[in-house]
Amino acid sequence: MTYEQSRRDVLKAGTCVVAVALAQMAMPGFVFPSQKEDEELVPFLNMPRTAPNRLDWETLDQWLT
Incomplete structure (x- = not known):
């Protein structure tokens, strides 16, 4: 029994x-x-404030959000 490999398989x-x-x-x-x-x-001096309904990336202490 021979198995032919298709281009997609390769x-x-x-x-x-x-x-x-x-x-x-x-x-x-x-x-x-x-x-x-x-x-x-x-540090950045002119960093804009984070909106109240957004995640503040500067205060994260874990990589999993």
């Missing part, structure tokens, strides 16, 4: 392999460089 399998390979890679440092010791985080 593309789906290849996409899955690429997705798994990319998921295993670490994020390079030049994409999101970490803050150095001599650097200082400068």
Whole structure:
């Protein structure tokens, strides 16, 4: 019994392999460089107020909202 693979099956399998390979890679440092010791985080001075019915992103302490 022979099984013929369609082009769609090959593309789906290849996409899955690429997705798994990319998921295993670490994020390079030049994409999101970490803050150095001599650097200082400068806050925004003119940040607009959050509306009463909106989520205030500045006061979040958990990533799950």
